[in-house]
Amino acid sequence: MLKRMIGAAAAWMMLAAAQAPQPTAAPAAEVSLWRLDCGEFVINQYGAFFSDTYQYPSGPKDVVGSCYLIRHGDRYMLWDTGLTDALVGSGFSNAQQTLRLRRSLVDQLRELDIRPEQIELIGISHWHFDHTGQARHFPQARLMMGAGDLELLRSPNPPDRDSAEALAHWLTGGGQVEALTRDHDVFGDGRVVLLRMPGHTPGHHALLVRLASGPVLLTGDVYHFTEQVENRGVPPFNHDRADSLASMDRFDRIARNLGARVIIQHEPADIGKLPPFPEAAR
């Protein structure tokens, strides 16, 4: 008898739960993604610069630098901060490469009516100077970056003084820092996720942005240009070859499983995968 009553009570509770009005889920935040111009490069000896297996011919190659603005609801995040804006109007050349920057990030944000103080978050894929250059204009922002890369920049002899200077505000305790050791879901709803992809540097991350129109994967420097996806090209200026190959494998599997639009940040041909600035993908 008791058993039957418990059974009946359980059945009633299940029925009641099914009929109870469900709490209304908060409407999903609208997410927008802009590509911002963060530089142009001519690499003079493409083969030697980009391959540790003599994969590519000698001669020059053009690549670009890309940063991205993400709006999640009414919150703003930058992904990478490009070459230093000291290059605007001057440029730089040495035996290896020529660097150019047409417009600063602050200037491009102004065109979108966004003030630098409105940037709440900065995610940086890795410590190289072409990804950190303009962070200093957003000191109020919380910096999200791989712990291994932060550790290198904080060491007494950082591998790149320009990057250490560009991020000095955060490295020395002036700004909020999230030192990441794993994937990081930025807004807690899975829409914008830093994906741990070590190899190019110890703390390297890529970025997943889930737009209403479909997921987008931004490579950081897991890849520098399209050919590398097929030929698993690893540049000599790389922290750990095995980690790089494992990260390429993970990146490709995520792209395949989600059916994501892959954007190689340095690849000129991939600029057209997002609407032209000042338009955004949604």
Ligand SMILES: [Zn+2]
């Ligand atoms: Zn780069």
